Amino acid sequence: MEFFRIKQDIPFMRYGKITTAISMLTFLFAIWALAYKHLNLGVDFTGGTVIEVAYQQDANIEKIRSTLAQTGFTEASVQTFGTTKDVTIRLQLHKDSTSAKTSDIVMTALKAQDANVVLKRVDFVGPQVGKELYDNGALALLVVALGILAYLAIRFEWRFALAAIIANIHDVVIILGCFAFFQWEFSLTVLAGVLAVLGYSVNESVVVFDRIRENLRKMRKATIPDIIDNAITTTMSRTIITHGMTQMMVLSMLFFGGEALHNFALALTIGIMFGIYSSVLVASPLLLMFGVKREHFIKETKPTEGVTADGAQV
Amino acid sequence: MNRFPLWKYLLIGAALLISTIYTLPNFYGEVPAVQVSPTRSVIKADITMQQQVEDELKAAHIPYTLAFIDGDSIKVKFSNTDIQLKAEDVLQARFRDGYSVALNLISASPDWLTAIGAKPMNLGLDLRGGVHFLLQVDMPAALDKAAERYTGDIRSQLRDQKIHYSSINRDHQTVIVHFSDAATRALASDYIDKNFSDLVMTEADANNDYTIVASLRAEVQKRTQDNAIQQNITTLRNRINELGVAEPVIQQQGEDRVVVQLPGVQDTAKAKEILGRTATLEVRLVDESHDIAAAVQGQVPFDDELYTERGGLPILVKKTVSLTGDYITDASPSFDQQSGQSAVHIDLDSRGARIFRDVTRENVGKRMAILLIEKGKTEVITAPVIREEIGGGRVQITGMESTQEATDVALLLRAGALAAPMNIVEERTVGPSMGADNIAKGFHSNLWGFVAVVIFMMFYYRYFGVFSSLALTANGLFLVALLSMMHATLTLPGLAGIALTLGMAIDANVLINERIREELRNGNSPQAAIHAGYDRAWSTILDSNITTFIAGIALFWLGSGPVRGFAVVLCLGILTSMFSAVTISRALVNLTYGRQARVAKLSI
Numbered sequence: 001m002e003f004f005r006i007k008q009d010i011p012f013m014r015y016g017k018i019t020t021a022i023s024m025l026t027f028l029f030a031i032w033a034l035a036y037k038h039l040n041l042g043v044d045f046t047g048g049t050v051i052e053v054a055y056q057q058d059a060n061i062e063k064i065r066s067t068l069a070q071t072g073f074t075e076a077s078v079q080t081f082g083t084t085k086d087v088t089i090r091l092q093l094h095k096d097s098t099s100a101k102t103s104d105i106v107m108t109a110l111k112a113q114d115a116n117v118v119l120k121r122v123d124f125v126g127p128q129v130g131k132e133l134y135d136n137g138a139l140a141l142l143v144v145a146l147g148i149l150a151y152l153a154i155r156f157e158w159r160f161a162l163a164a165i166i167a168n169i170h171d172v173v174i175i176l177g178c179f180a181f182f183q184w185e186f187s188l189t190v191l192a193g194v195l196a197v198l199g200y201s202v203n204e205s206v207v208v209f210d211r212i213r214e215n216l217r218k219m220r221k222a223t224i225p226d227i228i229d230n231a232i233t234t235t236m237s238r239t240i241i242t243h244g245m246t247q248m249m250v251l252s253m254l255f256f257g258g259e260a261l262h263n264f265a266l267a268l269t270i271g272i273m274f275g276i277y278s279s280v281l282v283a284s285p286l287l288l289m290f291g292v293k294r295e296h297f298i299k300e301t302k303p304t305e306g307v308t309a310d311g312a313q314v
Numbered sequence: 315m316n317r318f319p320l321w322k323y324l325l326i327g328a329a330l331l332i333s334t335i336y337t338l339p340n341f342y343g344e345v346p347a348v349q350v351s352p353t354r355s356v357i358k359a360d361i362t363m364q365q366q367v368e369d370e371l372k373a374a375h376i377p378y379t380l381a382f383i384d385g386d387s388i389k390v391k392f393s394n395t396d397i398q399l400k401a402e403d404v405l406q407a408r409f410r411d412g413y414s415v416a417l418n419l420i421s422a423s424p425d426w427l428t429a430i431g432a433k434p435m436n437l438g439l440d441l442r443g444g445v446h447f448l449l450q451v452d453m454p455a456a457l458d459k460a461a462e463r464y465t466g467d468i469r470s471q472l473r474d475q476k477i478h479y480s481s482i483n484r485d486h487q488t489v490i491v492h493f494s495d496a497a498t499r500a501l502a503s504d505y506i507d508k509n510f511s512d513l514v515m516t517e518a519d520a521n522n523d524y525t526i527v528a529s530l531r532a533e534v535q536k537r538t539q540d541n542a543i544q545q546n547i548t549t550l551r552n553r554i555n556e557l558g559v560a561e562p563v564i565q566q567q568g569e570d571r572v573v574v575q576l577p578g579v580q581d582t583a584k585a586k587e588i589l590g591r592t593a594t595l596e597v598r599l600v601d602e603s604h605d606i607a608a609a610v611q612g613q614v615p616f617d618d619e620l621y622t623e624r625g626g627l628p629i630l631v632k633k634t635v636s637l638t639g640d641y642i643t644d645a646s647p648s649f650d651q652q653s654g655q656s657a658v659h660i661d662l663d664s665r666g667a668r669i670f671r672d673v674t675r676e677n678v679g680k681r682m683a684i685l686l687i688e689k690g691k692t693e694v695i696t697a698p699v700i701r702e703e704i705g706g707g708r709v710q711i712t713g714m715e716s717t718q719e720a721t722d723v724a725l726l727l728r729a730g731a732l733a734a735p736m737n738i739v740e741e742r743t744v745g746p747s748m749g750a751d752n753i754a755k756g757f758h759s760n761l762w763g764f765v766a767v768v769i770f771m772m773f774y775y776r777y778f779g780v781f782s783s784l785a786l787t788a789n790g791l792f793l794v795a796l797l798s799m800m801h802a803t804l805t806l807p808g809l810a811g812i813a814l815t816l817g818m819a820i821d822a823n824v825l826i827n828e829r830i831r832e833e834l835r836n837g838n839s840p841q842a843a844i845h846a847g848y849d850r851a852w853s854t855i856l857d858s859n860i861t862t863f864i865a866g867i868a869l870f871w872l873g874s875g876p877v878r879g880f881a882v883v884l885c886l887g888i889l890t891s892m893f894s895a896v897t898i899s900r901a902l903v904n905l906t907y908g909r910q911a912r913v914a915k916l917s918i
Contacts, residue, residue, distance in 0.1 A: 103582065
């Protein structure tokens with residue numbers, strides 16, 4: 001059984017201008033979302049306290065709020081999540097609170113109001129630690145990008161490396177843009193997801209590039225756009241199936257993984273969708289734009305006697 | 315062309331067998347146990363101690379399934395939690411001083427598995443509940459304390475040498491000594507230079523004020539900080555033993571931070587209280603030459619501090635510390651022989667004993683204050699008159715309000731003081747129900763994803779899909795086995811990592827299968843197609859996996875906590891998937907098709 005038996009190469013490169021325009025638009029939209037709406041940074045990065053509690057019956061949010069206000073937490077944000085019995089309490093960091101005593105005070109106050117409340121989770125992060133995590137996260141993104149750039153430059157050629165990395169950063173920015181636009185919480189695990197996407201999405205570009213390199217050696221008469229079209233078309237079914245498989249796993253995480261893995265799976269889902277698009281319709285047109293030539297690869301092999309550079313036998 | 319030599323099959327078989335054995339313990343679950351571990355280094359967990367534990371249980375008629383030595387503790391398995399709790403009570407009563415008795419869970423896998431070192435993966439706090447603290451050591455305070463000590467030493471030694479200084483005081487991390495003439499200063503400078511090699515000095519003159527500013531050398535500062543964090547870790551360990559937590563994690567992180575993980579702890583308030591406790595004793599002389607009434611009015615002499623005694627009377631105490639709690643080797647609650655009052659008995663080390671003897675000899679007839687410093691609050695416990703020189707390093711402190719207070723003070727002193735204060739900079743608590751919930755959800759997300767992938771692969775690639783699915787199963791097995799062998803800690807992001815790597819691992823097989831189909835379309839014979847398919851796909855697999863590997867390494871390098879757990883799984887998963895996708899599936903293909911001379915059609 002085969003779903004994607006494509007006889008003729010699809011002229012992807014002919015649509016290069018349109019696809020580049022589309023990705024430019026999404027990219028600019030993501031930048032706009034990041035600049036004007038900002039990432040909804042989780043407690044990991046901002047510092048502060050998040051407390052999750054569970055009640056046996058529906059939680060009375062108003063009552064919780066007033067109890068907290070009486071205890072001195074006037075800026076507490078209280079919300080239900082998932083069910084009406086689970087409540088998340090967010091407390092901002094105060095300059096003078098360096099200890100994690102807060103959670104004890106909150107729990108004591110809530111217990112006094114309703115003895116059945118159960119503590120599910122507490123995350124307290126000091127401002128210093130939050131900032132370090134943020135800096136390290138940004139550094140990790142940079143290191144991964146540079147590492148991939150270096151590896152591809154060695155294995156392929158700098159044009160390929162540059163095209164792949166731009167396509168990847170395009171994916172990452174779009175994920176971040178989505179998180180900013182929808183104000184989904186950006187936590188440490190989401191960052192791990194984004195970095196995993198950076199590694200994963202480059203796979204896509206590498207598989208296509210690999211085929212382009214092979215075609216450059218094999219299809220000696222074809223033009224560069226034809227070679228790229230052929231490479232994309234022949235790897236198309238693999239691209240879709242692989243992404244489908246990974247997406248199945250990720251969707252399984254999204255549906256069955258619970259609250260804790262939800263945003264992580266969400267970041268991966270967006271990453272996988274844009275990963276296909278960018279490897280095919282961003283990286284390859286860029287490659288063309290950077291002016292990739294057959295000589296970039298052929299010159300490595302020793303010229304055989306009687307064979308000209310373009311491969312014609314005399 | 316598609317045949318593996320025998321050794322390759324054997325290698326694959328061996329890898330599968332070893333992996334299965336090491337994966338097994340993860341499926342056995344855990345049984346309740348009690349762990350008895352010595353808290354003092356003089357006591358060793360050995361066969362005698364094991365015998366003592368067993369005898370105690372037999373005497374109380376408590377059935378146990380197995381008692382054994384595990385590292386530096388004795389562990390005893392029980393068949394259910396009721397017996398476990400009874401046993402804990404019995405053992406707690408017998409092993410009090412110098413031991414910690416804690417409830418624990420031990421792998422229920424058969425003994426032969428444990429014997430060959432096959433253990434299940436540790437579960438992270440997010441999967442079994444517990445609390446995680448990141449504590450920051452206040453290094454400037456540690457350096458201040460060191461400077462304070464030098465101030466006292468310089469003061470007493472200059473006095474001994476009869477070198478007259480006009481005043482000496484500490485400013486942050488420097489010691490400043492003032493002199494009235496340059497000659498005395500030169501004398502002092504020589505002396506300090508010879509006797510305090512840890513200090514660097516600068517001199518300054520300003521109209522008739524000649525000063526020496528001494529500060530710690532850079533390498534000494536470094537050493538002080540290293541010692542401070544080490545002492546704090548030791549102290550924390552002592553304090554955590556009081557909590558009776560099984561398998562706590564206490565580790566240094568970076569230069570000035572300590573990670574404390576307490577699995578299964580639910581009473582976080584108590585945990586925080588015990589961690590945050592700081593208690594140290596100071597022995598200082600009482601200043602009786604100044605007017606106490608004036609001091610109460612606000613005119614406290616420069617060298618003194620004003621406190622209130624237990625009885626409510628104000629007392630003037632010298633700033634100079636004669637002896638600190640650092641010299642205490644042991645402390646225990648006791649009763650005063652004469653008055654019958656609650657007391658604390660402390661033992662000093664040889665240096666402390668010498669200092670204490672000197673102080674008491676030189677100040678017979680004067681009063682000596684014993685101060686307890688806890689959580690930054692200083693309290694004068696007692697201020698007795700020194701009747702005679704006290705040698706031998708055994709000191710009894712009376713003035714405790716109750717037996718309970720004497721016990722508490724002794725415990726705090728024994729657990730040791732922190733070299734520098736610490737703050738909690740990060741706290742993560744996961745309730746036990748949430749932990750169990752996380753495991754179930756993480757496991758299900760893996761299972762359903764895996765089932766979906768396998769069904770699709772078999773449907774889409776038929777026989778080759780079966781091979782790929784088996785390779786994927788082997789990959790999962792290898793990954794879990796590797797993690798178990800490394801005794802890695804499995805966390806929720808780690809579970810996510812397993813799911814993600816399984817999803818990504820199938821990529822290699824898809825690449826191979828697609829390549830084989832393509833070769834067949836191009837008119838190659840089935841055998842040649844298989845060969846070319848695996849051959850050509852390899853470089854692509856390598857390139858695409860290495861790039862992901864780079865991301866994994868960076869995550870591990872720069873990540874912390876949960877992100878690291880994810881990174882480890884990601885990196886290992888890439889390695890195992892490269893092996894299983896290429897070798898295992900190839901072996902299966904070779905076994906199926908490689909032996910036939912002519913293959914008419916491939917099931918792909």
